[in-house]
Amino acid sequence: MIHNPEIECMSREDMRKLQSERLIKTVKTCYDKVPFYRRKMDELGVKPEDIKSIDDINKLPFTTKHDLRDEYPFGLQAVPMTDVRRIHASSGTTGKPVVDTYTDNDIANWSEGVARVLAAGNVGHGDIVQVAYGYGLFTGGLGAHDGANKRGAVQLPISAGNSEKQIMLMKDFGTSVLCCTPSYALHLAECIEKSDKVNIEDLKLRVGFFGAEPWTEGMRKELEDKLRIKAIDIYGLTEMSGPGVGGECECQNGTHLWEDMFFPEIINPDTLEPVAPGEFGELVFTSLCKEAMPILRYRTRDLTRLIYEPCKCGRTAVRMDRILGRSDDMMIIRGVNVFPSQIETVLTEFPTYTPYYFITVDRKNNEDTFDLDVELREEFYSPNPAKQMPFIKPLYDRIVSLVGIKPNIHILPPGSIERSTGKAKHVNDKRVFKN
Ligand code: ADP
Numbered sequence: 104m105i106h107n108p109e110i111e112c113m114s115r116e117d118m119r120k121l122q123s124e125r126l127i128k129t130v131k132t133c134y135d136k137v138p139f140y141r142r143k144m145d146e147l148g149v150k151p152e153d154i155k156s157i158d159d160i161n162k163l164p165f166t167t168k169h170d171l172r173d174e175y176p177f178g179l180q181a182v183p184m185t186d187v188r189r190i191h192a193s194s195g196t197t198g199k200p201v202v203d204t205y206t207d208n209d210i211a212n213w214s215e216g217v218a219r220v221l222a223a224g225n226v227g228h229g230d231i232v233q234v235a236y237g238y239g240l241f242t243g244g245l246g247a248h249d250g251a252n253k254r255g256a257v258q259l260p261i262s263a264g265n266s267e268k269q270i271m272l273m274k275d276f277g278t279s280v281l282c283c284t285p286s287y288a289l290h291l292a293e294c295i296e297k298s299d300k301v302n303i304e305d306l307k308l309r310v311g312f313f314g315a316e317p318w319t320e321g322m323r324k325e326l327e328d329k330l331r332i333k334a335i336d337i338y339g340l341t342e343m344s345g346p347g348v349g350g351e352c353e354c355q356n357g358t359h360l361w362e363d364m365f366f367p368e369i370i371n372p373d374t375l376e377p378v379a380p381g382e383f384g385e386l387v388f389t390s391l392c393k394e395a396m397p398i399l400r401y402r403t404r405d406l407t408r409l410i411y412e413p414c415k416c417g418r419t420a421v422r423m424d425r426i427l428g429r430s431d432d433m434m435i436i437r438g439v440n441v442f443p444s445q446i447e448t449v450l451t452e453f454p455t456y457t458p459y460y461f462i463t464v465d466r467k468n469n470e471d472t473f474d475l476d477v478e479l480r481e482e483f484y485s486p487n488p489a490k491q492m493p494f495i496k497p498l499y500d501r502i503v504s505l506v507g508i509k510p511n512i513h514i515l516p517p518g519s520i521e522r523s524t525g526k527a528k529h530v531n532d533k534r535v536f537k538n
């Protein structure tokens with residue numbers, strides 16, 4: 104089901120017109136109301152009048168996470184606080200969090216983006232949407248909540264954690280839709296498997312919307328099999344409001360980006376030039392509708408590519424490939440670039456392993472070490488190292504061939520690796536001088 108066919112299926116030509124109008128307005132607001140942007144544009148010698156259409160976007164300055172921190176908390180705000188209705192902030196692993204503020208229209212547009220994704224899973228009246236993303240400053244909980252509201256569905260604001268209760272209510276209330284991180288969904292699936300009170304047959308779950316962290320096709324299969332649902336990817340970031348910047352459609356072949364609100368570009372992160380269409384690079388967004396905190400050319404550090412071929416679903420909105428990872432998640436181990444998601448891909452190829460893993464990187468005797476904790480599934484696990492050996496060898500070979508580095512693999516009993524209720528932590532890089 105398409106939530107807003109007029110926009111989601113708009114001709115490319117009309118979309119460019121709409122984007123041009125909105126860009127011109129956004130740039131003018133940034134220049135007039137946000138000293139940071141006026142300074143940046145003056146440095147580049149660009150005036151709002153120079154932006155005549157969306158084709159002029161590459162004349163504009165970039166915005167980085169660093170800039171957002173420098174302007175903390177409200178330096179990028181373009182409206183007085185009397186027009187603001189809500190403040191959110193991302194977790195921010197180091198230092199100050201990244202702040203976003205919202206007018207009434209911003210909240211409405213944000214809900215619209217989430218509603219478009221939910222509609223792809225036919226979410227509507229009568230659906231019970233269990234929102235197991237964290238509520239609070241994190242945008243996941245309230246973002247999914249407001250989107251469900253816009254679709255006329257029932258909101259169940261349970262937030263993340265308390266898994267026993269999650270699965271009890273899932274059964275008792277007849278939850279049909281689950282929203283949470285893919286790692287938490289996997290944990291809930293495990294809890295259902297282990298539970299003597301709740302059986303998968305008792306549940307009415309039909310579809311899940313998973314995002315806020317990278318996940319793989321292997322993980323999708325795992326979740327769809329275990330929870331007996333359709334698992335749909337939803338993407339977003341605090342800087343662009345939150346979840347619902349885009350999402351998969353029923354074809355599950357790439358994330359449609361809501362280009363009427365967020366203009367995407369892919370750049371080469373070294374040269375900052377656009378890559379050739381269809382090539383991988385860093386995703387950059389310009390907000391086209393945000394009022395409280397408009398953002399020009401925000402460098403997400405997410406690595407992906409854009410797919411312009413039309414989608415079978417009828418939506419004309421461009422699609423984005425799965426996010427390979429964030430450039431700051433990338434580890435350089437013995438000179439080789441490694442993304443945690445590559446390990447998840449490999450693990451989910453094996454029926455013997457769970458998708459849980461933890462990587463520890465260190466440096467000993469001037470050489471990088473790469474330790475990988477994994478779990479064998481219950482039916483394959485034995486504490487006896489000799490019995491583990493036949494499982495280690497194929498995993499080792501596959502990692503060497505796909506990722507290009509030799510891991511020290513440690514097999515742990517099932518359930519030993521920490522389960523996360525939000526975004527999972529996969530890496531501990533202990534090297535003092537990270538390269
Ligand atoms: P933080 O930066 O603290 O994690 P956010 O919640 O704003 O705060 O995180 C946004 C980031 O989460 C995105 O830039 C992206 O890296 C990641 N992300 C969100 N949704 C997805 C998704 N569906 N697939 C992959 N990565 C995602």
Ligand code: ZN
Nearest residue numbers: 352414416418
């Ligand atoms: Zn589609």
